[in-house]
Amino acid sequence: MRPHVIAAIMGKDLREFSRDRFFMVMTVLGLVFYVGIYWFLPDTVDETFTVGVAGDPAIVDALTSTGGGDGLELVVHDDAGALEAAVADGDDVLAGLSFPDGFVDELMGGGTPTVTVYVGPALPPELEPALSAMVRELAFAASGQPLPVESLPEDQVVVGEDRVGDQVSLQQQMEPLFAFMVLLVESITLGALIAGEIQSRTVTAVTVTPASVTDFLTAKVVFGTLLAFLQAMVLLLAIRALGAEPLAMVVAIGLGSLLVTGFAMISGSIGKDFISVMFWSIAFMLPLMIPAFSVLFPGSSAAWVQVMPSYPLVDSILDLNAYGAGWSDIAGNLVLLAGWCVVVVFVGWAALRRRISVL
């Protein structure tokens, strides 16, 4: 390998990249778009569950005097109509309980008064049974009768890291996705540059000079990795998402950039033009984005998602940013990601070398 040859090829690649309006627009607009969207997203998690109450003052006063509880806020409304309107509006009150006048007296007399439960459109379905249980418990409490079953002592065991109170904001959830989108766009760019060299056979002109195929491929790997890395770092700096261990983030993004460069080499060796490179790049990248989406929808990912090459990257970004993780926390991910880099770059290198050899 000759450093001056590799530097010359990289300089030429940069010139080609910077002169392609499409690449430049995609790159600049992408960064502006992601940063803009990011700052519009909520950066906090509101976990307070607001329930409106109205009706029999005896039960309403008793309820409000307890002050609700952790994560539960009670709001008193004048009557059932106002309560229903507030729930329908859905902005502040997620659900409502309307107690008929004389509710407590009727209970005490052995009657079975009807409590109206208003369910707003934004109420998570899993909370609806909790509302019914709440009404039942209130009924027993108001009538002075004990619950049919005593509460059993609980022994709560947290499996894995206890992340109660560490809820991830939408901003933090989107960070891995945005970073991965930047890497995806750059993999398309590099793939198109490679395919262009093959189609126009400029690679042949280069490799009959003292530049070898190894020099050519090395230049592509270094240029592609740097291109993707720098843009991902610009994004993370702009959204202030370098985490508590910036160096760990740099390493994670560097490995991620190398990974997408490997995929770009594969798509560049298969694709015949820009469109087919885009097709193959997206075909590779869509499955790789699944881990980033799974962060958006916790609980939706299956175990196989953790086998995806991009999973250790996404998990590292999330851990570093959202949970204040350090080197030791993401070391396993980095090792796994480095392993994937070796495999993917090796395959991309071999595919591209073979493609060049048959020109």
Next chain:
Amino acid sequence: MTQPSIEARGLRYAYGEHLAVDGVDVVVQPGEILGFLGPNGAGKSTTIKMITGQLRPDDGTVTMLGMDLASHRAEAQSRLGVAFEEKNLYDVMSARENLRFFGRLFGIKEVDVDGLLRRVDLADRADDRVAGYSKGMRQRLMMARAIVNEPDVLVLDEPTDGLDPVSARAIRALIRAEADRGAAVLLTTHDMHEADELSDRVAFINEGRILAEDSPEALKLEHGSRSILVRVKGGAGVEERRIALDGAETAEDLTAAMGGDILTVHTEEATLEDIFVTFAGRGLAG
């Protein structure tokens, strides 16, 4: 004896079951132009790829300027210039940037871009992007790129294919100038007149084998037939008489022709194409 600039011996290469090149020898001396002639699929391009280091031969050796290409590829290629049939230039870059880039690959820090572009009559378009160049301009730039390192060996694949006469003449002059400088030139072309005009020697290749190799003049003398075409005004109009110059009755035929009212006399000699047909049983165009 002078060391050959290119010395390829016993080259063989097969694409799967198809034997494309079968025991080809190519030797080019410094300052010599060897025309490499053959129809499409004859094995020209495969031979050139092996000589320029793009393909590793299945068998045989390539020595360039005394260096074995298999073990000294980079050193040999640093003294090699190649112009491909495909116009493989960087379109988004200017002629100046293309030449500078390739100069850097050869380790040349300051390429005399203006001098090179003047030689191919592109100096006034030096800073225009190649994407806006005509086919002739691209071909001329390809030639300038091939000589960016003042090569000792120049391999040119169809350098004037599809060019207008003016551009073709300029490129032929450049090729001759490079040979006069001392570069060994291996030239493939379909244009028999070009091969005849430029080549010191020609080699015919067909079905992966060299059929004949000599100077164009020697090939024509040895394998062609010479004649003159005489057009004579006779009683029934204009008659054409073809008189073989090497025949037993040449003198009598000429005397007979001179007795008539001669309109025109043309010498006729075999072309390289004619000679190729006698060897290969097919034309060069196929």
